[in-house]
Amino acid sequence: DIQMTQSPSSVSASVGDRVTITCRASQGINSYLAWYQQKPGKAPNLLIYAASYLRNGVPSRFSGSRSGTDFTLTISGLQSEDFATYFCQQTNTSPYTFGQGTKLEIK
Amino acid sequence: QVQLQESGPGLVKPSETLSLTCGVSGVSISGGHWWIWVRQPPGKGLEWIGQIYHSGMSNYNPSLESRVTMSVDKSKSQFSLTLTSVTAADTAVYFCARGYSSRGTYFSCGGDWGQGILVTVSS
Numbered sequence: 318d319i320q321m322t323q324s325p326s327s328v329s330a331s332v333g334d335r336v337t338i339t340c341r342a343s344q345g346i347n348s349y350l351a352w353y354q355q356k357p358g359k360a361p362n363l364l365i366y367a368a369s370y371l372r373n374g375v376p377s378r379f380s381g382s383r384s385g386t387d388f389t390l391t392i393s394g395l396q397s398e399d400f401a402t403y404f405c406q407q408t409n410t411s412p413y414t415f416g417q418g419t420k421l422e423i424k
Numbered sequence: 425q426v427q428l429q430e431s432g433p434g435l436v437k438p439s440e441t442l443s444l445t446c447g448v449s450g451v452s453i454s455g456g457h458w459w460i461w462v463r464q465p466p467g468k469g470l471e472w473i474g475q476i477y478h479s480g481m482s483n484y485n486p487s488l489e490s491r492v493t494m495s496v497d498k499s500k501s502q503f504s505l506t507l508t509s510v511t512a513a514d515t516a517v518y519f520c521a522r523g524y525s526s527r528g529t530y531f532s533c534g535g536d537w538g539q540g541i542l543v544t545v546s547s
Contacts, residue, residue: 318486351524351533359464360519360537361470366526372535373526404470408532412485413469 323416338354340405350410425533428538458523463516
């Protein structure tokens with residue numbers, strides 16, 4: 318299985334801050350990488366697909382990028398509604414594995 | 425508006441079979457999308473269980489493959505998950521999802537999700 322190593326596991330930030338979350342794939346996954354936001358008791362919500370494409374309706378403060386097997390989710394100008402847990406998922410090679418998650422908390 | 429809704433028992437006894445259904449509305453289940461199952465043990469991360477296409481073509485997580493079966497019922501616009509010989513380790517919130525699509529390209533990441541159903545394995 319492809320391992321997705323996500324970091325950090327948690328991060329504290331303030332409204333207006335810029336936050337970066339990283340996922341590293343254990344082998345090449347091309348750009349088949351998605352980012353999700355999940356709030357307590359809710360289903361994941363797709364933010365980014367194909368590494369850098371913003372899903373329709375997702376605010377432009379969210380962005381994704383790829384450098385080789387390293388993938389980054391950046392949130393620029395944190396809003397209160399962004400405090401949640403974020404997961405990456407590779408869909409290049411079955412089984413389609415998730416990162417362990419990053420909990421974004423209010424400082 | 426696409427809606428997915430999981431249904432099934434919330435409590436299953438050890439060694440028995442877990443059976444869940446995902447009802448789909450607002451979109452044809454016979455379109456080009458993948459239909460996906462994901463689970464999340466309480467307080468933990470997400471685990472991909474598998475996906476199925478309307479034709480019945482499917483692929484499963486090898487860690488569960490010997491116990492998992494997925495199916496599609498086009499007449500009822502629903503797809504299903506069965507997991508046999510369950511143990512406490514199968515206790516989780518089970519989500520169904522529709523694979524995302526954009527500009528005619530279909531992806532295996534989940535674009536629309538059900539609310540999830542907690543299944544507890546306990547005697």
